Amino acid sequence: MRSLGLAILFLSCFFTLAGCSAEPVASKSIAPPKLDYSTLHIVQHPAEQAILIEGTYFEVAPTSQFTQTSGAPLEQRQLKTGDLVALTAHREATDTFPGKGTLISLVRYDDERSQSISQAIAHVIENQDTGVDIIAPSIKAVSSHSVTFQFYDWGKTRKFEGIVNIGSLAFQIKELPYASQNENP
Numbered sequence: 001m002r003s004l005g006l007a008i009l010f011l012s013c014f015f016t017l018a019g020c021s022a023e024p025v026a027s028k029s030i031a032p033p034k035l036d037y038s039t040l041h042i043v044q045h046p047a048e049q050a051i052l053i054e055g056t057y058f059e060v061a062p063t064s065q066f067t068q069t070s071g072a073p074l075e076q077r078q079l080k081t082g083d084l085v086a087l088t089a090h091r092e093a094t095d096t097f098p099g100k101g102t103l104i105s106l107v108r109y110d111d112e113r114s115q116s117i118s119q120a121i122a123h124v125i126e127n128q129d130t131g132v133d134i135i136a137p138s139i140k141a142v143s144s145h146s147v148t149f150q151f152y153d154w155g156k157t158r159k160f161e162g163i164v165n166i167g168s169l170a171f172q173i174k175e176l177p178y179a180s181q182n183e184n185p
Contacts, residue, residue: 037142040084040109040139041084041086041087042083043079043082043083044081046076046077053087054138055099055152056098058087059102059103060076061102061104064105066108067105069107069108069110070111072110082119082125083118084121085106085108086107086109087105088107089105090105091104117142119169120164121149123169123171124162124173125137125151128162128171130158130175132153133153134151134154135153135154137151138151146165147166148163149164150162152178157180159175159176159178160174160175160176161174161176
């Protein structure tokens with residue numbers, strides 16, 4: 001009886017182990033999670049002493065650090081209007097408009113898709129014809145072929161929405177209903 005029990009145990013272990021084979025290594029890499037572009041910031045106006053990003057002038061200090069998602073080096077002077085960035089560290093005073101802050105570190109998204117989106121947004125910023133200076137552009141949605149983003153006039157009394165085709169750079173702008181913060185008591 002004991003040898004029958006050992007035989008059953010041995011066969012169970014054998015079939016269990018024989019049934020478990022190593023998974024083949026996938027020949028394709030797993031795609032990274034889809035990027036939520038609405039969480040990124042848009043460089044509106046890069047300058048030597050400060051960078052305007054979504055309604056805030058960030059002072060550039062000698063210790064400010066600039067990097068790219070690819071790991072390639074980045075210098076402040078390489079930033080362009082429309083660049084998509086993540087503010088990885090900053091200090092900001094929100095009691096003024098436009099806001100003021102100090103940039104500690106920033107990461108520019110330099111993958112091909114982000115660069116196409118940046119180019120499309122820059123095209124609209126530089127060629128929009130709302131008749132006003134604009135401020136605080138922010139991405140609301142990105143599809144396979146277009147970007148939807150919103151921005152304000154400089155006094156923040158009017159709000160606009162732009163939709164731009166990423167490939168052709170054709171765009172439309174419409175004014176949105178907006179209750180200005182300046183009108184609220």
